[in-house]
Amino acid sequence: MNFKSRANHSQIINDDYIRAFLSGCRFPKKPGPDAVSGGEILQAIEKVDLGLKHLLTVDGSYTVVDVEKDFPSSQIAFFQFGAILFTTDDLVSISDLPFISPDDMKALQNLQRIKLALPVKNVVSNKSSSLNESIRKSIYDFFMREPSKESSLMETLSWLIFARYLNEPDDSYELGTNPNLGAAEGKVVLKRCEMRADYTFPNEFGDIYLTDVFRLHEVIDEEFGAVGILGYLSRLVEQLILFHYVRIIYQSRPSVLGDFVFISNGPLSFSGQTANMHKVARRCANHLLDKRDLNLVGIEKNGPFVEHALSICKNESGAFYLSRNSFLILSNHYIYSYITPGDSNRMHYGATSYYGGKVIVHTEDGQVFVITIPVSHADVIKKPKVVEFRNLDLIINVIRLLKCDMYKDSIVPVAMASKLISLTNHPSVSILGNFAKDLSRKQ
Structure with missing residues (x-):
C-alpha cells in the first residue's frame, strides 16, 4: 500500500460522519444460549428407510465476453445448464471419497447440457430492432x-x-x-x-x-445493457428445468414421482423481476404434494444463511449451539434477529420471492447444510411447524448420504453439476470470447 492510499484511508477512518454511520449500523449477530424461543423448531434427525431414490439436480453457470476488441462495450453472455440424474445406490459406494472425478461415476453419462447465448450490451441479434x-x-x-x-x-x-x-x-x-x-x-x-x-x-x-x-x-x-438480469435468468432457468422433469414424470408415470428427489442449487426462490414466478411454483408444488408426492429441496452453498449455520454448529461457550444429528427450522423472527438485520414485526422474509422455508441441518458426521423445503404459504415461517415441511426427514436423510469435499459442505450431484458446466474459469472465458469474435468477423 503506497503513501497516498494510506492517507486516503486515514481520511475515511477519521471522518466523523463515517464513524457515526458505522456506529449506527446493525450487523448479523451470534445467537445467545436461549435463542430458540421465537417459534423456530429444533429437533433431532430421524432415520428413514429410503429404499431406492433417484436424484435429479440442476445447476447453471454463465459468463460475459466482449465481442470486439475495438468495441469492448459490445457483450454477449453464454449460459450452460447441467442436469444430472443419480440414484442413492450410485452414491453409497463413493460418499466418502474426498474427490470425485467423472471416471468415479458411471451415472455421469446421464449429464445433459443445455446452452443459451444472450446479447447483453450494444448488440442486436437476428432481425430484432x-x-x-x-x-x-x-x-x-x-x-x-x-x-x-x-x-x-x-x-x-x-x-x-x-x-x-x-x-x-x-x-x-x-x-x-x-x-x-x-x-x-x-x-x-x-x-x-x-x-x-x-x-x-x-x-x-x-x-x-x-x-x-x-x-x-x-x-x-x-x-x-442487461447485465443485471443474468443472475435472475440463471436461477429462473435452473428451477424451471427441475419443474420440466417434474412435469414429464407426473404426466407419464405419476405413481413414481415420490421415488425422485429434485435438488436445486440455491434456495427455492425467484429473484428480481422474475419473483412473481414463486406464486406459480408454490401453487404447483402444493398440488403435487397433495395429489401425489414431491421431494423438492434447494441447497445453499454460500451467503449469510450458510455463514450463520456454520457459526452455530461450532460449540462456543455462551452461544447457541446446534448439536449434531439435529435440524433447526428458521422462523421469521429468528432470521431478522440473527441472520439478516431487520424488524420481524414489520418485515416478512421471502414473502414475495420464496416458495419454501429454510432449515439448517447439522448431520451426525458434522456436515452443515442450509436447505429450503416447499411450504404451502408464506405465513408458515412466522410460526413454523414440522408438519408444514413435508417429507423433511426423507430429504435430510438423502442429503446426508451425499457428502462431498469437492466444495465444502456441498453434495455430490450439485458439486458435479457445478464442475461440469462451469463457464466461469479463465480458459472458458477466453475460448468463448475468441469464438464470438471469430463469428462476428465473418458477418
Missing part, C-alpha cells in the same frame, strides 16, 4: 428449443402459468406490463384461448411471448 427485443426473442427461442423440441421448457412454462395440471386450468394470466411499451406501462391479460401453437399472443402493439411473463423486459436498458 433493439436490445430489448433481441433478449426477449433469444429467451423465447431457448424455451421453444430446449431440452428438446418434442418436450420443451415452453410447454412446461405453459403448464405452470395456466395450472394445466388441474382438471380445470386457468383461463388467463395477468402480465403487469406490456413488453412492447415502456417499462411500467400497460397491463396485459394473456388469455389461454388466444395463445397460438407457438406460445405467442396477439396484441395491438406487437406479439407477446409467453416468456414475457418473466418481466425481464422491464429492467433492460438500451444504453447500459
